[in-house]
Amino acid sequence: MKVRKIQLTNFRNHADSSLEFTGGINIITGANAQGKTSILEALSYVCLTKSFLQQSDVTVPRFGGEHFGVDAAVETDRNIVNRVRVVYEPATGKKYFLDSNEVKKSADVIGLFPVVVLAPGDFALTGGSPSERRKFADMVLSQVSRSYLEELTEYRRALKQRNKILLDAKLNGSIDSNMLSAWTDALVAHGTAVVSRRRRFVDEFHETFAASYRSLVESGELPALRYEPSFDANGDIESEFRKALRNLAKAERARGASLAGPHRDDIGFILNDLPIREFASQGQHKTFLVALKIAEFHYIKAMLGETPAMLLDDVMAELDYGRATRVIQKVSGLGQTFLTATDMLSFDEKMLDMHDARFHFVKEGNVVCENGSANLQTLSVRQ
Ligand SMILES: Nc1ncnc2c1ncn2[C@@H]1O[C@H](COP(=O)(O)OP(=O)(O)OP(=O)(O)O)[C@@H](O)[C@H]1O
Ligand SMILES: [Mg+2]
Known part of the structure; x- marks a missing residue:
C-alpha cells in the first residue's frame, strides 16, 4: 500500500x-x-x-x-x-x-x-525489558492476524480482572473463589491462544530474520530468536498454563498479581549463542534491530499479500x-x-x-x- x-x-x-x-x-x-x-x-x-x-x-x-x-x-x-x-x-x-x-x-x-515503524524508542527492543519484545511480537501479529488481536484484547481484560481479585485478596485477606476461577478460565483460554500463536510466530519469523541479518553484515555472525514463555509451552499449552497457575497460587495471593502467562513472556535475541542484551556491541544491537524491521516487512507482506x-x-x-x-x-x-x-x-x-x-x-x-x-x-x- x-x-x-x-x-x-x-x-x-x-x-x-x-x-x-x-x-x-x-x-x-x-x-x-x-x-x-x-x-x-x-x-x-x-x-x-x-x-x-x-x-x-x-x-x-x-x-x-x-x-x-x-x-x-x-x-x-x-x-x-x-x-x-x-x-x-x-x-x-x-x-x-x-x-x-x-x-x-x-x-x-x-x-x-x-506499516513497519522504526523509531528511536525501538532501540530498547534489543537492550530493554521483555515487555519491549512482547510489544514487537504483538505489533507484527496484530497486523497479520485479526483473531490474534482479539485474543490478546480478551487476555488483557481477563488479566486485569484477575489481578484485581488477587490484589483484593492480598489487601483484605478474603477471596471470591468463584470469580477467581471464572477469570482463571478466561485467562487460560485466551492466554493459550496467544502463547501458541507467538510460538508459531517465532518459528515462522526466524528464517526471514536470519536472512535479513545476513544481508546487512559481511561477517559470519549467527543470529537467532528463541521464544521464552513464562511456563513450559512445549507440550499441551493449556494444561501447562493451568499447572503453572496452580503451582503459583500461594505466591499470586501474596503478590496480588498473576504470575504466569503471556504477559510474562520474552523472546530471546541471540547472537553467536549469546544473549544480545548482555554481550552484543552497539553496532550489533543496531544491526539486529534493523534486521528485525526488514524481516517484519517481509513477514507482513507475505502473510497479508499487501506491501x-x-x-x-x-x-x-x-x-x-x-x-x-x-x-x-x-x-x-x-x-x-x-x-x-x-x-x-x-x-x-x-x-x-x-x-x-x-x-x-x-x-x-x-x-x-x-x-x-x-x-x-x-x-x-x-x-
Ligand atoms: N499538542 C501539541 N500542540 C502543539 N505542539 C505540540 C504538541 N505536542 C507536541 N508539540 C510540539 O510540536 C513540535 C514538533 O514536534 P515533533 O516531534 O514533530 O518534532 P521533530 O521535527 O520531529 O523534532 P526532532 O528533530 O527534535 O525529533 C515540538 O516543539 C513539540 O513540543
Ligand atoms: Mg522527531
Whole structure:
C-alpha cells in the first residue's frame, strides 16, 4: 500500500499541513522540534488508528485547541484508493472513517494498511525489558492476524480482572473463589491462544530474520530468536498454563498479581549463542534491530499479500554514515518509505535519485515539498 496524500489539522504543531507523497522514499527534513515526527505520527493514526509513540489521543490536539483531524488517500497494492479520516474531539472521542463509513473497532482496520515503524524508542527492543519484545511480537501479529488481536484484547481484560481479585485478596485477606476461577478460565483460554500463536510466530519469523541479518553484515555472525514463555509451552499449552497457575497460587495471593502467562513472556535475541542484551556491541544491537524491521516487512507482506510502508523516525541519528546508507538502500527498495532527518548532508544524492525520492521540508508546523535531490543543498542551507 501507499499513502498518496495526507492532511493534518490541528495535529501537534501542524495547524493545517498537506503533503503529497511519492511511492518511493519520502524524506521529511527540518531542524529539531519543527514537526517531522508528528507527520509520521499522523500516518500511524491512518494505518494503526493510533500513535506509534504510545501516547494518548488527548495529547495530540494543537495547544490551545481540543480537536484534531487527519485526512488521507491510501492506495492498496490492487490500486484501490481509500479515503481515511481520523477525527478527535473530547466529547465524542476518536472516530475513524474509511470511505466515509465509520469503523468502530480498530481490529477492522489494523492490517488493511500495514506499516513497519522504526523509531528511536525501538532501540530498547534489543537492550530493554521483555515487555519491549512482547510489544514487537504483538505489533507484527496484530497486523497479520485479526483473531490474534482479539485474543490478546480478551487476555488483557481477563488479566486485569484477575489481578484485581488477587490484589483484593492480598489487601483484605478474603477471596471470591468463584470469580477467581471464572477469570482463571478466561485467562487460560485466551492466554493459550496467544502463547501458541507467538510460538508459531517465532518459528515462522526466524528464517526471514536470519536472512535479513545476513544481508546487512559481511561477517559470519549467527543470529537467532528463541521464544521464552513464562511456563513450559512445549507440550499441551493449556494444561501447562493451568499447572503453572496452580503451582503459583500461594505466591499470586501474596503478590496480588498473576504470575504466569503471556504477559510474562520474552523472546530471546541471540547472537553467536549469546544473549544480545548482555554481550552484543552497539553496532550489533543496531544491526539486529534493523534486521528485525526488514524481516517484519517481509513477514507482513507475505502473510497479508499487501506491501507495508516503512516509517523511519530519526534513524540517521542513531547510525554512522556507512550503516545509515546501507539501511536506506535496503529499505527504500522494499516499498514506500517515510524517513525523518535533521541533517540533509548525510544523504547520498545519486542513491536518492535511484529510489524516486521526494523531499518535504518542515518548519514550525508548515510543510514545503520539493522534488528531487537537486534541492538538497538549498534545503540544508535553509535549515
Ligand atoms: N499538542 C501539541 N500542540 C502543539 N505542539 C505540540 C504538541 N505536542 C507536541 N508539540 C510540539 O510540536 C513540535 C514538533 O514536534 P515533533 O516531534 O514533530 O518534532 P521533530 O521535527 O520531529 O523534532 P526532532 O528533530 O527534535 O525529533 C515540538 O516543539 C513539540 O513540543
Ligand atoms: Mg522527531
